[in-house]
Amino acid sequence: MRTYNVAVVGATGLVGNEMIRILEERNFPVNQITCLASERSRGKTLYFRGAEYPVEVLGEKSFKRIDIGLFSAGGSVSEKYAPVAAREGCVVIDNTSAFRMDPDCPLVVPEVNPEAIALYTKKGIIANPNCSTIQMVVALKPIYDAVGIRRIVVSTYQAVSGTGTKAVEELIQQTTALFNMKEAKVQVYPHRIAFNCLPQIDVFLENGYTKEEMKMVNETKKIMNDPSIAVTATTVRVPVLYGHSESVNIETKKKISAREVRELLSRAPGVKVVDNPASKEYPLAIDAAGRDETFVGRIREDESIPQGINMWIVSDNIRKGAALNAIQIAEILMRDYLR
Numbered sequence: 492m493r494t495y496n497v498a499v500v501g502a503t504g505l506v507g508n509e510m511i512r513i514l515e516e517r518n519f520p521v522n523q524i525t526c527l528a529s530e531r532s533r534g535k536t537l538y539f540r541g542a543e544y545p546v547e548v549l550g551e552k553s554f555k556r557i558d559i560g561l562f563s564a565g566g567s568v569s570e571k572y573a574p575v576a577a578r579e580g581c582v583v584i585d586n587t588s589a590f591r592m593d594p595d596c597p598l599v600v601p602e603v604n605p606e607a608i609a610l611y612t613k614k615g616i617i618a619n620p621n622c623s624t625i626q627m628v629v630a631l632k633p634i635y636d637a638v639g640i641r642r643i644v645v646s647t648y649q650a651v652s653g654t655g656t657k658a659v660e661e662l663i664q665q666t667t668a669l670f671n672m673k674e675a676k677v678q679v680y681p682h683r684i685a686f687n688c689l690p691q692i693d694v695f696l697e698n699g700y701t702k703e704e705m706k707m708v709n710e711t712k713k714i715m716n717d718p719s720i721a722v723t724a725t726t727v728r729v730p731v732l733y734g735h736s737e738s739v740n741i742e743t744k745k746k747i748s749a750r751e752v753r754e755l756l757s758r759a760p761g762v763k764v765v766d767n768p769a770s771k772e773y774p775l776a777i778d779a780a781g782r783d784e785t786f787v788g789r790i791r792e793d794e795s796i797p798q799g800i801n802m803w804i805v806s807d808n809i810r811k812g813a814a815l816n817a818i819q820i821a822e823i824l825m826r827d828y829l830r
């Protein structure tokens with residue numbers, strides 16, 4: 492069986508660390524792992540399969556003899572180094588927004604559009620969608636295939652881990668400080684996140700939406716390969732450590748009942764239905780953390796329109812929302828394209 496040289500760019504970050512863990516968990520056929528980060532990480536080490544690896548500083552020469560590059564060190568790093576890696580023959584799976592809307596780069600969620608991976612030969616770069624988009628399309632694709640979707644209205648409740656290591660530390664620091672009657676320092680977000688909700692994720696755009704909201708709109712249309720779906724999003728940061736939750740309302744093209752949606756989703760890849768209101772069972776971020784599935788519950792008909800469904804979708808934003816999705820892409824890549 493062929494094995495692969497894999498580089499993880501941003502290996503010391505929340506997403507990069509999870510990638511290394513998942514490569515090990517899923518027994519990905521790694522020949523050699525290269526852990527790359529910035530100057531700040533010089534001298535650090537990381538563990539893979541019980542062995543210790545030095546963190547190397549990312550540079551122009553980092554991709555010689557690398558087969559697969561898993562990038563999660565921010566958009567500007569990807570813009571600069573993904574093409575460098577691709578020129579060396581490394582296939583890049585990029586977790587940032589740098590190439591998501593590039594028509595020559597596939598934007599892939601394995602449960603939804605695995606066939607799109609074939610386009611990777613154009614630039615050697617495959618884009619991983621935004622975490623909030625991934626979990627939503629995993630749950631919506633079976634419904635789209637069954638009855639069509641005319642419109643999606645989504646509101647998100649996003650965990651601080653989506654912003655990275657410093658944001659996780661900030662929520663813990665602020666919560667601890669407030670319990671001890673001390674000052675809660677505000678550094679990462681524009682306002683205090685502890686005991687609060689912030690209706691702003693990423694920067695505001697001219698249309699009044701945030702960049703995160705427009706990522707959900709544009710990425711959903713590209714992944715579903717249907718620019719006619721109407722999508723509107725409100726993205727909110729909440730004081731949760733891991734697990735993004737979403738309230739999703741859809742208008743379908745043909746009528747579908749809540750029971751039929753439950754049945755469809757109970758057979759859908761990557762989805763777990765948790766929907767038992769009588770015993771107060773519905774998806775919770777604290778239960779989704781550390782898990783691979785996208786959890787769906789509170790499935791009910793929208794009684795305000797003839798063909799509407801409401802649901803609550805929860806997933807681990809660092810696993811399915813980032814690292815796991817990227818490695819699932821790599822698994823298809825090696826199985827169908829790199830042999």
Ligand code: NAP
Nearest residue numbers: 501503504505506528529532563564565587621622655656
């Ligand atoms: P994080 O915990 O803050 O980690 C950032 C990582 O990037 C660290 O390894 C850091 O290395 C590295 N890095 C930063 N600047 C660099 C540079 N100039 N050269 C080389 N390495 C550099 O952040 P994270 O949560 O892991 O997220 C990282 C990125 O992944 C985000 O910026 C975003 O683009 C993407 N992301 C995507 C999703 C998604 O929705 N699919 C979700 C989360 C994150 P040092 O430790 O040396 O600073």
Ligand code: 3JN
Nearest residue numbers: 565566586587588589621649653654
């Ligand atoms: O905030 C979240 O919950 C997800 C954040 C994702 C993110 C954070 C910084 C930069 C992204 C992304 O993946 O869209 C980016 C980016 O690459 O633009």
